[in-house]
Amino acid sequence: EVQLLESGGGLVQPGGSLRLSCAASGFTYTTYAMNWVRQAPGKGLEWVSTISGFGGRTYYADSVKGRFTISRDNSKNTLYLQMNSLRAEDTAIYYCAREVQQELPTFGYWGQGTLVTVSS
Amino acid sequence: EIVLTQSPATLSLSPGERATLSCRASQSIVTYLAWYQHKPGQAPRLLIYDASNRATGIPPRFSGSGSGTDFTLTISSLEPEDFAVYYCQQRSNWPLTFGGGTKVEIK
Numbered sequence: 001e002v003q004l005l006e007s008g009g010g011l012v013q014p015g016g017s018l019r020l021s022c023a024a025s026g027f028t029y030t031t032y033a034m035n036w037v038r039q040a041p042g043k044g045l046e047w048v049s050t051i052s053g054f055g056g057r058t059y060y061a062d063s064v065k066g067r068f069t070i071s072r073d074n075s076k077n078t079l080y081l082q083m084n085s086l087r088a089e090d091t092a093i094y095y096c097a098r099e100v101q102q103e104l105p106t107f108g109y110w111g112q113g114t115l116v117t118v119s120s
Numbered sequence: 121e122i123v124l125t126q127s128p129a130t131l132s133l134s135p136g137e138r139a140t141l142s143c144r145a146s147q148s149i150v151t152y153l154a155w156y157q158h159k160p161g162q163a164p165r166l167l168i169y170d171a172s173n174r175a176t177g178i179p180p181r182f183s184g185s186g187s188g189t190d191f192t193l194t195i196s197s198l199e200p201e202d203f204a205v206y207y208c209q210q211r212s213n214w215p216l217t218f219g220g221g222t223k224v225e226i227k
Contacts, residue, residue, distance in 0.1 A: 047216040106154040110163035
């Protein structure tokens with residue numbers, strides 16, 4: 001069974017940093033690209049970032065480019081999102097998601113999410 | 121960036137009725153469209169990928185159709201657990217984008 005468990009959310013001041021983690025199990029981790037998707041309060045879903053199976057390709061939404069960095073440790077089956085220069089508009093539930101099939105960037109499996117609040 | 125426009129914003133229906141949700145893309149995305157269901161406090165759930173393929177475990181009352189720029193998600197007969205927000209998402213081009221959502225509420 002595919003399981004994704006996010007951690008690392010919390011309250012941070014504007015301009016601060018936070019690192020999210022997502023521990024994965026139940027599948028061959030390096031086979032699949034991994035993603036971060038977020039939902040701000042009262043808003044819809046927004047794709048944030050994607051990293052390929054071995055980490056050689058990364059993609060970012062314009063809203064986070066230059067501030068967020070996605071990475072993965074395949075020895076630990078863990079995905080990360082380093083978030084710097086945080087803004088109030090980054091406040092959201094952040095979901096880790098796995099693509100439904102190899103090389104098919106559609107979100108087939110999701111974690112329960114971790115809440116990030118950016119406020120002074 | 122490909123913009124996805126979902127309509128209507130809200131659909132008020134009764135259990136047993138048919139729901140028809142629309143998603144329009146700002147340019148052709150072939151059939152590279154997915155549909156998700158999202159309930160408060162839960163993770164989103166993939167329903168349909170590549171326009172018409174049901175994801176694992178999704179009941180047959182959910183079906184997707186369309187190609188190019190116009191897509192439809194149909195729920196043939198609404199069950200009580202189907203009242204939720206539905207999103208479409210395209211994978212044709214980076215950045216990946218979602219539509220704004222359609223809320224299916226109980227009438």
